[in-house]
Amino acid sequence: MSTQHTDVIIGLEIHCQLNTQTKLFCGCSTDYKEDGPNTHVCPVCIGLPGAMPMVNKKAVEYALRVAKALNLEVLEESEFARKNYFYPDLPKGYQITMYDRPLAERGILEIEDDEGKEKKIRITRIHLEEDPGKLVHMGGVGRARYTLVDYNRSGIPLIEIVTEPDLRSPKEARRFLNKLRATLEYLGIFDGEREGALRVDANISIKGSERVEVKNITSYKGVEKALTFEITRQKSLIRRGAQVERETRHFQEGRGITTSARSKETETDYRYFPEPDLRPLRVQDWVAKIALPELPDARRDRFMSQYGLSLNHARTLTGDLRLAEFYEALAAKAEPVLAATWTADTLQGELNYRDMPVTTVPLDHFADLVNLAGAGEVTDRVAVDVLRKLLDAVLEGRSPAMPSAYVQEQNLGKGDASAFAAVVDEVIAENEQAVADYRAGKASALNFLLGQVMKKTRGKADPREITPMIAARISTEEGS
Numbered sequence: 001m002s003t004q005h006t007d008v009i010i011g012l013e014i015h016c017q018l019n020t021q022t023k024l025f026c027g028c029s030t031d032y033k034e035d036g037p038n039t040h041v042c043p044v045c046i047g048l049p050g051a052m053p054m055v056n057k058k059a060v061e062y063a064l065r066v067a068k069a070l071n072l073e074v075l076e077e078s079e080f081a082r083k084n085y086f087y088p089d090l091p092k093g094y095q096i097t098m099y100d101r102p103l104a105e106r107g108i109l110e111i112e113d114d115e116g117k118e119k120k121i122r123i124t125r126i127h128l129e130e131d132p133g134k135l136v137h138m139g140g141v142g143r144a145r146y147t148l149v150d151y152n153r154s155g156i157p158l159i160e161i162v163t164e165p166d167l168r169s170p171k172e173a174r175r176f177l178n179k180l181r182a183t184l185e186y187l188g189i190f191d192g193e194r195e196g197a198l199r200v201d202a203n204i205s206i207k208g209s210e211r212v213e214v215k216n217i218t219s220y221k222g223v224e225k226a227l228t229f230e231i232t233r234q235k236s237l238i239r240r241g242a243q244v245e246r247e248t249r250h251f252q253e254g255r256g257i258t259t260s261a262r263s264k265e266t267e268t269d270y271r272y273f274p275e276p277d278l279r280p281l282r283v284q285d286w287v288a289k290i291a292l293p294e295l296p297d298a299r300r301d302r303f304m305s306q307y308g309l310s311l312n313h314a315r316t317l318t319g320d321l322r323l324a325e326f327y328e329a330l331a332a333k334a335e336p337v338l339a340a341t342w343t344a345d346t347l348q349g350e351l352n353y354r355d356m357p358v359t360t361v362p363l364d365h366f367a368d369l370v371n372l373a374g375a376g377e378v379t380d381r382v383a384v385d386v387l388r389k390l391l392d393a394v395l396e397g398r399s400p401a402m403p404s405a406y407v408q409e410q411n412l413g414k415g416d417a418s419a420f421a422a423v424v425d426e427v428i429a430e431n432e433q434a435v436a437d438y439r440a441g442k443a444s445a446l447n448f449l450l451g452q453v454m455k456k457t458r459g460k461a462d463p464r465e466i467t468p469m470i471a472a473r474i475s476t477e478e479g480s
């Protein structure tokens, strides 16, 4: 299936927190972010003897939505199992998960490969399990003087999604995760903004060698970095004639490297057995009744046909649910293609730079700005400046001025080129060296002069008009 000529093999195991109101096996609220440690716990989720779990129906429904969206086959009967291990994040001494009878098997998620072509990534299986508690190592992993445990997370519903080893590069893995995240958010079952909502074990090998599993990576960028590091490490071992060992490694986010996790703990026999306190799930009929919302690919295609967007813009704008929603609201207030350009090419970069979510952008203000630029009332350069001021105001908690009012008040409207003749003369007089350089054949001197004019006119001059004007003056005038 792969058209890429590469010897890198990658498969992912992804744990996603479902955003149900209550935990997987008890009624404790999952909304603990604002609250202190160990405040959302009960005998079930901290595993007191005799406590009985009950399956959260909503969590099963959410998992089934995922199964349906990723085209998996739901098993006629799936079974919870106990995975036994001894660690302080798990007071019961076992995790309730699924083992040889998962919820669903054999699915597909389509992504773009490194050449931009559609590629199907096979999903091996998905299953439901409970999140363990959270360990807080005081002083950092490895150097901690002591460790605290917070059981608020204990019992949060997770789905584990396992892929076949169909990914061929770290970038492809990242794109897979982005697409998966978008799909889960469109399904309304997952909040990607929530810290730790998605955790990845990345398996990687070089064709013909053993595979390595990098455990518990908590960011998308981290997955890409860890895999890139592993490719270099494994290839250099192979080049030197050494063997890649089959092992589990940890990713050190700060240093961008992976290190061997040589504890025998990872070799434990988990002694899986069916969970005696829960009946098997028979939910095959239920899945047919589940109605799915529009998913990212469908929305992408609709953006192209409904708004006339390019494939690239449609992909970018539908790659994130909040962005897609913002764009659709904007397209009702501004010319859709121009709105797409401003959103995908400009706004996104400015938001990333400020680490701001798109949901904080005041829609009417941005629409007003797009319309100003579209009508040619300001130069693109002024429009970007106004956008930056707008975002900075939002970031600082001030209420921003409406761009059209601001442009008028600050007199930033696009000027007529003739109005800037005096500025051009001024710049030419003040920059003899650049003028001489230009005349001596250094074309870049013209850009410098243009830059000076733009600065003095605060970006109001249109470079397309000013450039020929400067050129005309300095090619005809005598040297001073």
Ligand SMILES: Nc1ncnc2c1ncn2[C@@H]1O[C@H](COP(=O)(O)OP(=O)(O)OP(=O)(O)O)[C@@H](O)[C@H]1O
Pocket: 009, 010, 011, 012, 013, 162, 163, 164, 165, 166, 201, 203, 204, 205, 211, 213
């Ligand atoms: N040769 C390979 N190179 C890279 N990845 C591989 C290779 N073979 C399998 N994988 C990937 O490794 C993962 C296997 O995960 P799985 O959970 O089945 O087994 P495991 O890692 O041994 O067990 P555990 O659940 O304890 O992590 C899958 O994502 C699969 O795609």
Ligand SMILES: [Mg+2]
Pocket: 013, 162
């Ligand atoms: Mg696994």
Ligand SMILES: [Mg+2]
Pocket: 013, 201, 213
């Ligand atoms: Mg594994």
